[in-house]
Amino acid sequence: MTHGETVIAETKHKVPHHFDSAEQAFESSKLGLWLFLVTEILLFGGLFVAYVIFRGLYPDLFHTASQHLNKILGSINTVVLICSSLSMALAVDRVRQNDPNKAHQYMLVTLFFAACFMIIKYVEYTHKFHEGLLPGGNFTNAALAGDPKAPLFFSLYFMMTGLHGIHVLVGMGLITWVLIRSNRGEFSSSYYTPVELVGLYWHLVDLIWIYLFPLLYLIG
Amino acid sequence: MSGHAEVGNYLTHPKGLRSWLTTVDHKRIGLMYMATSMTFFFVGGIFALLIRLELMTPGLTLMSADTYNKFFTYHGAIMIFMFIIPIIPAALGNFFLPIMIGAKDVAFPRLNLASYYIFIAGAALSVWALMAHGADTGWTFYTPYSIRSNTSVVLITLGVFVMGFSSILTGLNFIVTVHKLRCPGMTFHRMPLFVWAIYATAIIQVLATPVIGITTLLLIMERLLKIGIFDPALGGDAVLFQHFFWFYSHPAVYIMILPGMGIISEVIPVFARKHIFGYKAIAYSSLAIAGISFLVWGHHMFVSGQSDLANMLFSVLTMFVAIPTAIKVFNWTATLYKGSISLKTPMLYALSFLFMFTIGGLTGLFLAALSVDVHLHDTYFVVAHFHYVMMGGTVMGLLAGLHYWWPKMFGKMVHEWSAKISWGLIFIGFNMTFFTQFFLGYLGMPRRYYDYPPEYAGLNMISTIGSWFLLAGFALMAFYFIRSLFLPGKAPANPWGGKTLEWQIASPPTEHNFPEIPTVTGKPYDYGVVKL
């Protein structure tokens, strides 16, 4: 393993041998992550397509069914995610400025907001379960029983928010991982690729919610 | 750069099974993909032979209708998801793409190994499904039948979901490699055309594969939780599934054929000893095909009850695919013109590609025409068409590539005459098997039935006999490939006189490909100054 390996002094991080420089490695990782984000958008894209198609076909149904979602909780969750996005951006910024202590605090704040989001989501879900607003064939709600297509809206609601929720959980895991590594002093202004990438991922989770929120909760 | 000291090549250094299973060397991962996919090609081929045996005579020849339904599903699913999608990009692409752009490895070697194991996991899930209750939906898993079928649809689609991840990660890796790891002097317009083709393929893999992910996920949820998005009984739309499925699976057809085209673009200039004609046209037509591939999926759905508007749009858009494709065929033919052609086995396969892919492509235009498709849809005409594209195109490209690069990969030459006989058997067998099916389909024989009226017996018999020629050809090929590994002697570094970077290093290459990073100063197919 002697092929042009560069070691970045402060962080003990070795640049993989097949890269010429640390910058090349950083830029490669970032392009890789942007490509990954593209696949995430198209993964959610399938659900957005289903949503747009069925909303185009049954606009009134979507209007009525969305009244059964809690606008207040949805709005609070939007604010919570925006705040978490800010703290994550600040955390990345601090790592880049060689200020690990501040960065750790911001990451903990991000984790706190993410946990808030999941708890509110949990409250909303239990509420829906109680009312029988379940996806597709499990739908038992009496108020909407008159519309045979009503379960469709809740199928989409649970698939979209469920898949998004899984991404939030994964994001929490990733933030914890960079937090631990950062605590070990593995990052500095010359090597912080994982923090940068986790940050980008977390903003994408926020970005998707920014669209989910009006589509599901705010059908006027 | 030749004549450097004999350091251990990548095959023998480091040694041991463990070093292979944990390798991050793109060449070893490529070979592991190749071994796995070829195994699946063998299994899928067995099912194909059994299908042809059942169809040898009308009536029940060998198996019941249910068994037949399962077998053609296995054949389709195995060949598509486990053989033809990974074989060229993940096996040959993995091996040669970094070398051809002068890199030591792909951008993310550990991710590369991970995507191999993800592929294995997905394939294992699918194979488990086949052994549990099988699947009888066809490889397309159309709803609503796939929601109702009492076979292992959940498991097999989960396998497809997981294999999709592998495909995404491979594509992502290649795009970053091409963008960030080209050696000094290797501008985009100096990249070999195989790299362009793999690059275009990778774009499709990244953009399209997530959609099959969400599609299979929705189908699994449909079966487990009855979400009803694809189930008309619950307010959904069964045809929407077809849109989802083909939004991936049509571009996936180009994931299969583009790398094959890339290999042809490598082989033809080498064996015609001419600079490739229209380098940029071929390179950019790969990207054009990748782009257009996302606009045409509805031509699989002309008789599904799709709206007239969509039918017309998709019919017209499909015709556009012919333009970049024809540009390629034109340029390959023009490269041959006044070339100094040597009919070595790779070239024979490349020429068969030109011949058979053109038939496959042109019959695709018949099918793209709305009114003709209504007559031919779901008949053997379609079966013949896509086998001419997939087998006459991709598999011929693959075999051209295998014969072309075998000396580089293993440092051994194959026996030329065995290879030529095998080529003859495969060429005759393939055309016997599938050309007859154009007639059968035109006469109205529907696909996916274990039986047919006696009026179709003669052509079916010829088709089945053709499949035995294919079997003989491939058996001979397996024999001489494996035998070559145990023969004494060593292939020269550049047996065909190629000009691209992989021919400038040792056969087989060393662990990090290049003793020092090369600097490229010219175009890849510069045969004006070649010395033999």
Add this chain to the structure above:
Amino acid sequence: MAKGHKFGGHARAYIKVWAALLVLTAVTVSVSYYDFGDWNAFVAMLVATVKGVLVCLFFMHLMYDNRVNQVVFISAFVFLAIFILLTGSDEWFRREMKPVKVTDTASAALGAADMEKLMKAAPELAAKGKEIYGVQCAACHGADGKGDGPAASALNPKPRDFTSGVWKLGGTPSQVFHTITHGSPGTSMAGFASVSVPDRWALVAYLRSLSPNKPEDTPETLKQSGVDKMLDQGPGTRDQGPKTTEAIPVSFAMKQYVQTDVGVTDLTVPPAGTDSVSLGQKIYQSDCMSCHGFQGKGGIPVSVVGFVSEKERATLKTKDFAVSRQTWTYNQAAFIDLVSNGLPGRNMPGFADYSAEEWSALYRYVQSLRAR
């Protein structure tokens, strides 16, 4: 890492963006309480997009990133738009599906003038009728129309002897046409509506030519048999219903092709030991025989698959029971399952309305046909 440092210390910008995002969230929530009609979705999406762009440009600092990354990320939305629009071009523009009216497609295809011509018993029509008779009727009614066909011995009441001059349901052209079309209730005579209208009129001509008793139509008989509706009796009198039929169902078209296909052999052979009619045999002969033949030898075309040449058709024929090796041949449950569900791909309809006793009788009878 030169590029990394280029946009260091962005905390203040981040907080500004954050504030803007909160304001926009407040806007979109409050706006949702007002009704902009069709513009609701547009306004909501516009605000969301502004928010999304802010997140991308600043939090994800795409604004300062290199061109490749920008193109990559934007391409995701381009392809998502393609996905939505082309899928929508189908889903939102489907033609409304109406149930197909199939009441009288055959007569709708014929003009009233043609119908009148067909009703006249021209000799060439009788000759054509004789051919059709040979395929469709002779098995029961006998080659010469004497009611002594090979299958006649199994039937009760016996098939009509056309040479006797007796017409149970009337002998005028329209009455005979009606009987051929709808059958004779209480007898084994089935309706042959699947035979095309011109062919049925040809049969009428032939049958009447056999009989010494040939009454002519009166307005009453025309009305009684419903044939008057097919005839032009001045403006407004003709039932326009069938003409509006939009599509000829495929199954109907298939039947039209099938019934001219010859080579049906099984119908001419009498079944073995037909003296006592068992329950199974009775069910078989009423529900199964028309496609599977008297002896279950099959070979009767039920569907046209394609055209081998201009004249020759590839047809789907029923199978000989004896050659089958499927589960139903030894397992009664599988047999019941098969018969009640039918085989959709092979034009076998499902027959489910049997009692347990009838099921086992039918199963035994089919087994006896196999054993033969």
